[in-house]
Amino acid sequence: MIAYIARRLLQSIPIVFGVALLVFLLFSTVGEDPVRAALGSHATQESIDDLRQRWGLDQPLPVQFADFLRQIATLDLGESYNSGERLTKIFRRGAMVSLSLTVPPFIIGILVNISIALLIAYFRGSWFDHLATVVFVGSMSVSYLVYIITFQYVFAFQLDWFPISGYERGPASLPYLVLPWIIIVVVSAGPDIRVLRTVFLEETRADYVRTAHAKGASERVILFRHILRNAMIPILTQWVTSVPFLLLGAFLMERFFSIPGLGDTLINAIHTGDRPILMSLTVLIAIAYSLFNLLTDVLYAYADPRVKLS
């Protein structure tokens, strides 16, 4: 087990290196000069050179890339071009906000969607199953943006149940978060239930289900005691893989409701050309993604004794 984890960690190094290289090439070599963008067109040559040196941009590209790798490896990420704030501080603050936006609907979504999918699996082949398919494919066919715009209009603007947008730190943030939570849960229903239904229906064709039928177990017992437990393995592992992306928050939601999470930080960094934020954040997410992928495989082996880690 430990040997397996160690080998997987070693294997993820070239991938993280590749991400760092790709991101570095994307943002450092092409695009406008951040020093000129920051100082404007009237800056003196002296101040330009000064800032260029402070940001390390006077170095040749390979040295800059090595510096970037060293920053990632030591988690000493440097400063933002715009605010001069430490990146670690910006990321920690943003991640907390993003998690408060994404984690509750993630958990509620799991519970709601599994319940609905189980119900559909119970009534498989009936008019309820067909209706649900039509409704959920329909819900997937509406743009994310349209959900946000209409929900904000109806529930915040017309009915005045929630504030239209904004954010406050601490528990005071709750009223601002409820509407985005609802939207995230509603949007996740279509794709999630579609996948879950397929997983459940595949399980109904397994041999152990036939055995359970043969020994006279009721449909309900088979569904909840046998199928649900077996189906949880692929379901849980799939959800674990998506956890790193929760850190990033929901860009669109943060943008729309003015919630200062990591997604919003990132979009702002794109518009202002804040390269340190863009590059470090991308690589950190990639590292988290690799780690959670490993965690998924370990959990999988733990939950399903037939799976051998090799």
Added chain:
Amino acid sequence: MSASATERPNTRPDEGSLGRRAFRILRRNPFALGCLGVVIVYALVAVAGHLGWLPEFQERVGGSYEPPSWDLPRILGTDIFGRSVLYKVLVGTRTAMTIGFVVAAISIPIGLGLGAVAGYYRGVVDVVVVWLYSVITSIPSILLIIGISHVLGKGLLSVCLALGFVGWVGLCRLVRGEVMKQKSREYVLAARLIGASDARIIFRHILPNVIHLPIVTASLAILGAIKSEVILTFLGVGIQDGDSWGTMIQDATGELAQGIWWPLAGVTVAMFVIIYALNVSGDALRDALDPKLR
């Protein structure tokens, strides 16, 4: 050998070539056929748009913000400048379908080619391809797309390139796995024994057995590209001039607060129909083409 093959009784109703069988299955599903028809109609609107046959959307057809009425140009109402919402939606259809097809045309060949080569040859090629797609999947795709289109500049082409560069990964993984499985099957061994070249084995023998993957992925790729364009445009890295569904939805945000719902309704319905049709078509094509579902 050949005698026994021809004498084999044709007992299964689904016998016949892949295409013929798929057509038979599709014909039994009129709803899916209707959806395929909808996709074709949208594609024709896009072609008409490129030929300049669509009505000019910049012209005024009435007053500012007229609600829908029974007159063709104003059937979906007018926008702030008195332009026809219907004509704008049609021009947006051209943009959306163009992006969808160009992205599919970029990502499908890359995914199919790299997947087949990696799965067939394994070794160093495989390591490099797997590394490449692992790198791309470790970056949240929307971030990578924004990054690429930020670097390439704003506009239709860079959105297409960015979506295409990111979109091949899923198909590549599927094709690689399937080719690896097919490679150890007897028919491939037999083909190699009679001296078929690698290219012949891949294209003539293995490819027909995995061809359902790119076809099904294509409909999902088009759908994903259409949805992504709207989001990229909203985030300010997509299309800048006012002839896409993304810019229309962006404008609609402010308009809705003034009670002007028809531009948003027009775009939403147009988008809903094509994405629903692509979803259903993708499922139907998979049911008809996937050899495992026989």
